Amino acid sequence: MKARIVYASMTGNDADMADILEEDLQDLGFDVETSEAEFTDASDYLSSDLCIFITYTYGEGTMTDDIADFYDQLKDLDLSGKYFAVMGSGDKMYADHFCENVFDFEKMFKQVGAKEVTKPVTIENAPNDNDIDAIDNAAKEMADQLNG
Numbered sequence: 001m002k003a004r005i006v007y008a009s010m011t012g013n014d015a016d017m018a019d020i021l022e023e024d025l026q027d028l029g030f031d032v033e034t035s036e037a038e039f040t041d042a043s044d045y046l047s048s049d050l051c052i053f054i055t056y057t058y059g060e061g062t063m064t065d066d067i068a069d070f071y072d073q074l075k076d077l078d079l080s081g082k083y084f085a086v087m088g089s090g091d092k093m094y095a096d097h098f099c100e101n102v103f104d105f106e107k108m109f110k111q112v113g114a115k116e117v118t119k120p121v122t123i124e125n126a127p128n129d130n131d132i133d134a135i136d137n138a139a140k141e142m143a144d145q146l147n148g
């Protein structure tokens with residue numbers, strides 16, 4: 001099974017999440033490719049079974065340009081028959097906007113026909129031990145759904 005992880009990270013927290021998930025999925029037997037949103041075209045998802053997006057949220061949910069460009073590319077795809085998962089890091093100080101971009105992408109993946117394999121993993125700032133467990137568990141759910 002092929003998994004594609006695309007992530008956006010300014011200060012490294014979402015890049016760390018991507019690293020953890022990449023290692024988990026490789027251990028579970030996936031062939032994984034990981035890249036940053038600003039250097040990736042969303043159409044790269046078309047060659048994967050499992051499409052993953054991991055993102056920060058800045059500016060009370062307003063998308064930064066690199067995420068907005070990727071979002072616009074995603075909007076034009078047909079991902080029916082594919083599976084997806086989203087995750088990301090934010091800060092609860094932003095209350096109603098906590099991890100808003102993660103949920104924006106969740107909606108868009110559904111809109112373009114992909115099937116969600118696990119609930120979004122949303123964490124605060126850098127991943128701690130509990131967050132790492134949550135990512136590990138999400139990876140196991142992904143493997144169960146795709147292999148089961």
Ligand SMILES: Cc1cc2nc3c(=O)[nH]c(=O)nc-3n(C[C@H](O)[C@H](O)[C@H](O)COP(=O)(O)O)c2cc1C
Nearest residue numbers: 009010011012013014056058059060090091098099
């Ligand atoms: C100026 C600024 C605005 C932010 N706005 C939000 C926000 O609207 N919602 C949120 O959940 N987190 C917000 N955050 C927190 C970041 O999303 C959080 O620190 C995240 O871990 C950064 O991820 P990164 O290290 O991958 O860039 C903001 C942080 C900064 C510095």
